[in-house]
Amino acid sequence: MFKKPLTNLKSFSPLRSSDRRRFQNEAYGAYPSVKEICTAEEGASHLMPDDLLSAKFISHIGTAGVLYKHEKKPLWISLENMPPVPTVYTMWQYPSMLPKLYTWGPVVRKLMDGADLMIPGLVLGPEGQLPDLNTGDLVAITIKGYSIPLAVGTMALPTSNITPRSGMKGKAVHIIHIYKDFLWAMGDKSEPPDLESISDDDYEEEVNEEEHEQTKDIDVIAEKTQEISMMPDTTTNAKQLTTNEIDEWLLKSVYQALVFKIKHENASSVLPLSASSFYSAYIMPCRPLTVGSEVDIKKSSWKKLQKFLKALDKSGLLKTKEQRGETMVVSINYSHPSLQDLHKYKTMESATVQAANAKETAAKQAASAVKVTDATKSKNSISNQIEIQDIFKPLGNSLQKFFEEAKHDKDGLYTIPQVRQAMLDYIKIHDSVDPQNQKMINIDPVLCDAILTKQEYNLVNKLTRDQILHRICQKMQPFHSLKLPGKDAVLKKGPCKPIEVVQEVRQGRKTITKVTGVEGFGLDVEELCKELTRLCASSATYNPIHGVSPKNPLHEIMVQGPQIKNITHFVISKGVPARFIDTEDKTAKKGKGKK
Template structure:
C-alpha cells in the first residue's frame, strides 16, 4: 500500500480532544490487550497510543485507496485507517513504529530474511514463503490483521491482512507444493510510510534467539517444494511472493538463474524483469556439470546445512534439497548453467545415491521419495573445501546496489512544493503576541496549532459553547475582515479567517536544501510544441527558474538526449528584471523533456503541455 509515495496527502491538523478520545476508544476496542498492559517507562499506555500533539490527515494511496493517517507532533506515523464505504468496516492499523513498542500486539507469521527484501519491492507474502516447520501458525480468519516477522527476530517488520485463514496455511504442510497468497501487505519497514517518520535504528534487543542465517542467505522450509527430480522445472515456477495485484508470481533471483538453464522454459513471468539472452550459449559437458553440481553440494553441506542447524532442517526431501539449496549455491559464471538433467546421472535420486556411496550423506527411500537424513561433516572433502561466490550471493549483492542507487536518487531528487503564508499588517500583531516572527512563513498546520495554543492560553473558549471563540483585541484584528465588527467566531472558522489576513506563498525546494518562497500560486513549467518557419516542428520550454532548475545546464542535457540543436532566449513578455529565459529544441521532444523534468523531481501536475501543431494541421 505504501510501496510508492501516496498520490495525495491533505494538510495535517491537530486532533480535537473529542476526536482524540474517539480514536483512543477505537484503538482499545480493536486491540483489547492494550487495556491490561503496564505503563512503559512510567508512561501510561493511553499516552503512548494517542500522545499529545496527535495530528491527522486524509490521504489517497498510489493504488487509489483512501485513508486517514495519524502522526505524533513530530510527524512520525503511529496509526493509519483504511477507509471503506461502510464506516463499520474501516480498519485501524498500527505502523511499524507502534508495533516496535508493542511487538506482541498482533499475531504474526514468520518468513525468511530474503523474502522480506522482496516484500519491500511491493510483493504480497505467498504461502510457500511462510515458515511452518517448527513454527506456530496463528489461528486467524481471512481478512484479519497479521504482522510479519523475519526469522529469529521478535520485532515485526510489517503488517497486512490474511489472504486465507491460518488453518489453510497450516494445512498446506506437505502439499505438492503449497500455492497461493498468505498475506496482503499493507505496510513494511523502510517503505514510503516509514520514510515519513524519524527512521530510528532497529531496537537494541532486535534478535530474541540464535539467528542461523545471514540477511542475504536463502533458506526455505522443507515443505516448500515436494516433487521428484523429474518435476523440478515445474516446482521452480512456484515462488514465495507475488506482485501487489496478484497477477503473477515473482521469483527469487536464484530461481530465475535455475530456470534460464532449463532448455524447456521459453518464457519468464511478466512480474519479474526479463532475462536477457546470452549472445553465445554456454555449452557444458556432462563432466563439467558433474563437477559444478558437486561443488555446489559441498558448499551447501559446509556452509548451509551445518551441524548447528541440522536438527531444524533434517530430514529433508530430495527435491527441496536440490531446488532450494543446491541450485542457489552453484558458483557464479559457467557453473550457474549446471543442471541435473545435463549431468551424467540425469536423475536427482541417482546422483544423491552416488554421493551417499562417497560417505558424504545418508539417504532413505520413503514410499518412493528420497529423503536426506544426515551429513558426514568430518568428511575430508568437506574439511578441505574453501567455498566460492554463489549465484544467490551475486544476485543479492546486485539487488542491494540497485536499491541503494534508487534510494539515493530518490533522496536527491525529491522536490517539495508546499503552501505557506506570511503575516500582513492586519495579522502581524497576533504573531508578535505569540512570540513568533511577523516576517516568517507558516504552513496551515502550524497556524492551526498556533491559534489553538493562543486560545487555550487566553481562555477564549466560550464556557457555554466550546465551539465558539470570544475574541480579544489581538485576535479580533487578526481574524476580522476590513470594517467587520466581531465579538466571537466559530472555532472551525478561525484558521480560514487568519489565512485570509495573510499573504499566500509557495515554498519550493529539494530535500536538505533551503526552500525558495514565491508569492502567490505556483506557475507550472510550460512545454509548447509548435510548427516554426519552414514547417519544422520545435519544442519550447519555459518556467524552469521557479523550480530551481538551471536553464543552461538543462539545455545541455536536452541537447545531448535529443541529439538536436537548441536555442536559449529571453522569455517573451517577461520583465527584464526577472531574467526569465526559455529553451527551444528542434523536433517534437515533449516526451524527452517531460522525462528529464520528472527525473529532477518536478511533480507531474506542475508540467503543462500545449500542442499547437494539431491546430495548424
C-alpha cells in the first residue's frame, strides 16, 4: 500500500483527548498483550501520547485512511473495517503484539519491491506450526530466526488451508506496510533492532530436491570451468571421449560462442534467441575442430538441452525465459568469470568456412566478369544507404561525476555500446556487484544521484545492469549522427525523427497520401515529387509546413491515391532505414490499425 508516495495527505492536527482515548481503547481491545504491558507501567497513556497527531490520506492505489504520528514518526494506521494497524516503529516497541509468519531474506526483499507474500515463501517458525489465523486477520511478517516484525498485512486465506513447502501456490498475505517503504521513510528511518543483514544463508540450506540438483549442476560447471582453464586446446581423437570430457568441451564451446561468435557488442541485436537456435547456430559451430564430432548434448551428463541451459542460468552466465512454451536466451552476463581471458581455438565452423572460402575463390576465378558486375551492384547498394547512429552526451553534474568516476570523459559523446562499457568500468572500479546476487548492482551515492528520482532514494538499493544502462541513457542528452552517401557524418541534436507517411480521406471520398520529414535525411523535396509522380502515376505536390523556422523549412508532400506501399518502398530505395519510416492508414476500417 505504501510502495509509492501517498497521492493525497492532509495536514496533521492534534487529536482531541476523547478521540485519543477512544482510539487507544480500540488498540487495547485488538492487542491485549500490549494493554497488559502498558497498564503495568506508570503513565498508561504512553501507547497513545498526549500530543498524538492525525491526518487523513489516500494511498497511490486509492485506499483511504487516517495516519497517526508522534514526533515525526508514524505509529498507527486506521483503515476502514479494520482494527488499528501498527507501523513497524510501533511493532519494534511491542514485537509480540501480532502473531508472526516467517519467511526468507530474499522473499522480504521482494516484499519491499511491492509484492504480496506467496505461500511458497512461507516457512515454519520456532513453534513448528503456523498460528491459527482466519482470512482478513492482521499478521506480522519477519525472517526465520529473527523475532522482530518487518512487515504487517492481512491473511489472504486461513492458515488451516496452508501447508508450507508443499508445492501450494497463491497469495498468503496481502501486505499493508513494510520496513523501507514510503511510510517507514516518513519517520526517522531507524533500522530494526539487532538486524545485521537480510541474509540468504538459511534459504540456501532449505532448497528442495529440484534446487539441489540445479545447485549440483552449478558446482559441476564451476569445477569443469577450472579444469577447462588447465586443458590444452587440442586433444587427440584416437580414443573416445568420456562423459566428463564431453561436459568440459561443451562448456568451452559455450564460452567460445558467447565471446567470439555472438560477441558482447552484438548481443543486444542477436538476443533473444531460442534454445534450439542457440545450440545449433552458436554452440555446435564452436566445438573444437579436433574432437568436435564427439561433443553432443545427448552424450553429456545433462542429456537434455533444457537442463543444460537451466544450469547455465543458475550459474549466472546467462538468463533464460519461457515464452509460448519455448525456452529463450534473453541476456548474457559478460562479466562472468568464465568469460574472462579466453583464447580462440580452431572450431568446426572455421574448417567449414575455409572450405567454403576455397570453393568461393574457385567460383570467382571461373566467372570473374559476372562477379565483378555483382560486386559493383552490391557496392552501389551499400553506398546508397543512409547511416544513422544514436549518440549521447552526459548532462548534469551528477551524471558527469559518474563518468569521471568511471575514468571516462565527462564531456564526451558516446554510443550505446560505449555507455555500457563506461557503466561496466564503473561497476568494476567500485566493486558494486552484489555478492549475494551477481546479476544485481548495488546503488552507491554516485549512482543514486545520477539515475534515481528523489522518491526512489530510500527504496531502490539494487538494479540490474540493463536497468542501469537504460536509466543512464534516459538522463543523457540525445544526439544522432547522420551520414549521407558520399558525405561526412553530421552530428545533430536530439533523436532522429522518422519520415511519416499518412493515408487519409479528403473532400468526402478522395484518398491522398501525405509524406513529411524527408528533409531530415538529406532528400530533395522537388526531386522526390517528380519521381513519385512517375512511380505512382498520379499527382505529387508539396507545400511548406506553417509554423516552422524559415532557416530550416519543412514541407509536406501530397500524393493522390492510396500510395503507402509504393512510397515506403521508394523511400527505402533512397537509403532511408525502414525503422525510420512510420506509416498510418486512416482509411482502414476500425480494428486494422496501422499498416
